[in-house]
Amino acid sequence: MVDTLSKTARSERMSRVQGKNTQVEHAARSLVHGLGYRYALHAKDLPGKPDMVFRSRRKVIFIHGCFWHRHRRCKLARLPKSRLTFWLPKLEGNRQRDKRVQRGLTKMRWRYLVIWECQLSDPARLLDKVKAFLDKED
Numbered sequence: 001m002v003d004t005l006s007k008t009a010r011s012e013r014m015s016r017v018q019g020k021n022t023q024v025e026h027a028a029r030s031l032v033h034g035l036g037y038r039y040a041l042h043a044k045d046l047p048g049k050p051d052m053v054f055r056s057r058r059k060v061i062f063i064h065g066c067f068w069h070r071h072r073r074c075k076l077a078r079l080p081k082s083r084l085t086f087w088l089p090k091l092e093g094n095r096q097r098d099k100r101v102q103r104g105l106t107k108m109r110w111r112y113l114v115i116w117e118c119q120l121s122d123p124a125r126l127l128d129k130v131k132a133f134l135d136k137e138d
């Protein structure tokens with residue numbers, strides 16, 4: 001049974017979530033940019049096209065919206081009460097893909113850090129974390 005109305009509602013919700021993701025990415029990027037490290041954006045040669053690539057350090061940063069990437073124990077990741085059958089497989093799929101990507105990077109001996117949307121509420125703490133990640137030598 002195809003319900004066209006709910007289809008429209010779904011795609012509207014989807015595009016809102018994606019728009020939010022873009023905002024989160026911009027906010028996180030401009031924060032990290034302020035630290036002064038050199039990086040590239042969305043390297044296509046690496047698994048998962050990481051959002052920020054620090055090539056000489058062999059490190060990447062992913063910026064993840066909490067809902068879209070199912071941040072565990074995060075209130076921003078709470079699922080909508082309706083349409084669980086639609087959202088759950090989709091969002092679970094995202095999380096599985098994230099895991100695959102992260103395993104792939106580790107195999108290639110790249111380090112990764114995930115910046116979560118909710119961490120933007122405490123920029124000082126987030127920046128400490130990012131600095132520690134980027135400065136760490138191993």
Ligand SMILES: [Zn+2]
Binds near residue numbers: 077117
């Ligand atoms: Zn979160």
